[in-house]
Amino acid sequence: MEELKKPRPATSDPETPLGYLERAATVYGDCTSIIYKNTTYTWSQTHLRCLRVASSIASLGIKRHDVVSVLAPNVPAMCELHFAVPMTGAVLNTLNLRLDHRTISILLRHGESKLVFVDKLCKSLIQDAISLFPPGTPIPRLVLIDDDTKEALPPPLSSSPAVDFLCTYEDMVANGDPGFEWVRPLSGWDPLVLNYTSGTTSSPKGVVHSHRGMFISTLDSLVDWAMPKRPVFLWTLPMFHANGWTYGWGIAAVGGTNVCLRKFDGPLIHRLIKAHKVTHLCGAPVVLNMLANTPVAEPLTHRVFIQVGGAPPPPVVLKRMESLGFVVSHGYGMTEAGGLIATCEWKPDWDRLPESERARLKSRQGVRTVGRNRVDVVDPKTGRSVKRDGLTMGEVAVKGGCVMLGYLKDPLGTAKCLRDDGWFYTGDVAVMHPDGYLEIKDRSKDVIISGGENLSSLEVESVLYTHPAINEVAVVARPDDYWGETPCAFVSLKEGIRGSKPSEKEMIAYCRAKLPHFMVPKTVVFQEDLPKTATGKIQKFILREIAKEMGSARVGRIQGRSRL
Structure with a gap:
């Protein structure tokens, strides 16, 4: 066996998800790849369009490992650029278009972006971002993504001269070479994407992933969800968020159809599901809330699978979605891990359990996905596994090829989470x-x-979500002169709730009947909307600052009583 241990060229070809597109053009060439408004492409057409755009990008002098950014919603160009940009050897950087211009400016400079594809409705955003570049700082070249969108352009905030665009995206398609030989990675560890974390903390970090990592993550996501060939995938999840959990490449691997939309609401999602026979979609719990609370929602005529990330869906939302015919699966992941780490793999025996017990089991994040080498809960000081008793808390730790290469220009941050x-x-x-x-x-x-x-x-939030008037809730720490911190709940109420709206005292009493007293919120703040990232995650760091500014809750010491 010794002579066979040495790797050979046939076994050392770098893994990359870009090859999924070539295969799709061969196997599914005449099948629909993209649907957007009145536009439809096949996989053969998409393959050629990506090659043409890659050729045009390369003609601008973009080289291996240069960063190319995209500031766009879920439109066809965003789908194509997931292949076209790295086909030049460049690193793809999809930006959150809901960030403010100051943050966009910082990210473009931090990533040293050489070229930015900008959606028509983001023209003022990029102008305001570039206006903040210090004198002498290289300014990236710009390409305009235009379509038949009729919405009015938002006015720029700055008085700087309007930015110039080299050309439009469709100009790049028209002028590119369909015979372009795309640039293959030097190794599987070559950087493929630069993703900035979604903003649930106040300081986004630049996460760099390799071709090999995304190749594994993409296959992992398809296997774990048991996605069949030729699914119809509705893009309710922003593609700029962790590359759409790798489905930007994965739908090509299985010859599926990407149904694109630049923005959505509950009624629109229901219409598109019906019109295009959508089979799969993803999103944060806010998407489930939207679908469950849509007044016009009717039971589906076919099954639709939904993968939800973030906080576990409230049982009442799960029940409503299942009654409509949706099949909900709950996963757990993060940008740094390249997608989902664990999913709540359902066991047939659980179908016979009471509804409340099924909801409790489904709310757990579950077991590692098949592409993850190891996932464990460990003592962060010793690295040893905690007891499997459902009580002992530790930190989730992961090993495997899907984990990021590190944070861009942040060796200390990288060393803190990627330990020896x-x-x-x-x-x-x-x-x-x-x-x-x-x-x-x-x-x-x-x-x-x-x-x-x-x-x-999360435990306090899960109880509050059982209240019939609650739409969304987030619980954070509020300073307290005696206890140190006490729970502070920020809640939004459902529209059109019957009867009088609950008061703060009523909400606290509701929690007191279901929780140990020390876990009961001492403060309840009612808000119309809670601050969120573009992917629907509640931004707790903003709420923590609000709670901090409120000062001490100061409930005082209760003599002779246990907090339990």
């Missing part, structure tokens, strides 16, 4: 159940320490 013991430490606090399923209890920064007790904000 070989694990990537996620910063998420969890427990491991006796059956091997993990359950997230909180982000480490979101744990509330009240009177020396570690308190899970």
Whole structure:
């Protein structure tokens, strides 16, 4: 066997998800690849369009490992650029178009972007961002993504001269070479994408992933969801968020159809599902809330699979979605891990359990996906696994080829989470159940320490979500002169709720009947909307600042009573 240990060229060709497009053009060439308004492409056409755009990008002098950014919603160009940009050897950087111009400016400079594809409705955003570039700073060249959108352009904030665009995206398609030989990675570890974290913290970090990592993550996502060949995928998940959980490449691998839309609401999603026989979609819990609360929602005529990330869906939302015919699966992942880390793999025996027990099991984040080498809950100080008792909390840690290469220009941040013991430490606090399923209890920064007790904000939120008037809720720490911190709940109420709206005292009493007293919110703040990222994640760092500015809750010491 010794002579066979040496790797050979046939076994060392770099893995990359770009090859999925070539295969799709061969196997599914006449099948529909993209639907957007009145536009339809086949996989053969998409392959040629990507080659043409890649050729045009390369003609601008873009070289291997240069960063090329995209500021656009879920339109066909965004689908194509997931292939066209890295086909030149460049690194793809999809930007969150809901960020303000100051943040966009910082990210463009941090990534040293050489070229930016800009959607028509983001023209003022890019102008305002570039106006903040210090004198002498290289300014990236711009390409305009235009379509038949009739919406009015927002006015720029700055008085700087309007930015110039080299050409339009369709000019690049028309003038590019369909015979372009795309640039293959030097190794599987070559950088493929630069993704900035979604903004649930105040300082986004530049996450760099390799071709090999995304190749594995893409296959992992398809296998874990048991996605069949030729699915119809509705893009309710922004493609700029972790590359659409790798489905930007994955739909090509299975010859599916990308149904694109630049913005959405509940009624529109329901219409598109019906019109195009959509089979799969993804999103944060806010998407489920939107679909469940749409007044015109009718039971589906075919099954639609939904993969939801972030906080577990409230049981009442799960019940409503299942009654409409949706099949909901809950996953857990993060940008740094290249997609989903774990999913709640359902066991047939659980179908016979009571509804409340099924909802409890489904809310757990579950077991590692097949493409992850190892996922565990460990003591962050020792690196040892915690007890599998469903009670002992530790930090979720991951190993495997899907983990990021590191944070761009941040060696200290990289070393903090990618430690010498070989694990990537996620910063998420969890427990491991006796059956091997993990359950997230909180982000480490979101744990509330009240009177020396570690308190899970997610547990408090799960109770509040059972209140019939609650639409959304987030619980954060509020300073307290005696207890140190106490729970503060920010809630939004459902529209058109019958009867009088609940008061703060009523909400607190509701929690007191269901929670240990030390976990009951001492403050309830009603808001019309909670601050969110573009992917629907609630931005707790903003709410923590609001709670901090409110000052001490100061409930005082209760003599002779236990907080339990």
